[in-house]
Amino acid sequence: MGFLYSSVVWLSRISLMLSIARIFTARDHFRRVAIALAGVFFIFYTAISVVAAVGCERVEGKPWYILRYDKCIKAIKEETLSAILGYIRE
Numbered sequence: 705m706g707f708l709y710s711s712v713v714w715l716s717r718i719s720l721m722l723s724i725a726r727i728f729t730a731r732d733h734f735r736r737v738a739i740a741l742a743g744v745f746f747i748f749y750t751a752i753s754v755v756a757a758v759g760c761e762r763v764e765g766k767p768w769y770i771l772r773y774d775k776c777i778k779a780i781k782e783e784t785l786s787a788i789l790g791y792i793r794e
Contacts, residue, residue: 707753707770714749718742 725738 707756710752710756711749714745714752717745718749721745 721738721742725735725742728735728738
């Protein structure tokens with residue numbers, strides 16, 4: 705799962721929420737919820753991309769756009785978990 709795959713998935717979710725928002729009238733509650741979900745999806749996409757770009761480059765030493773996110777996210781989780789456990793033990 706690389707950067708392109710992750711981008712397609714998250715941008716499809718955003719597009720779907722914005723398409724659903726167009727169905728409802730401007731003052732409808734469901735329209736606001738759909739637009740809010742699109743915003744949340746954008747924030748998640750941005751956060752995942754930044755964490756993967758910064759963290760995975762540090763773990764694998766490759767440029768961010770050719771990394772395998774599934775492998776380096778596992779390495780980041782393990783590294784973060786071991787750092788947290790080490791901090792708790794002290």
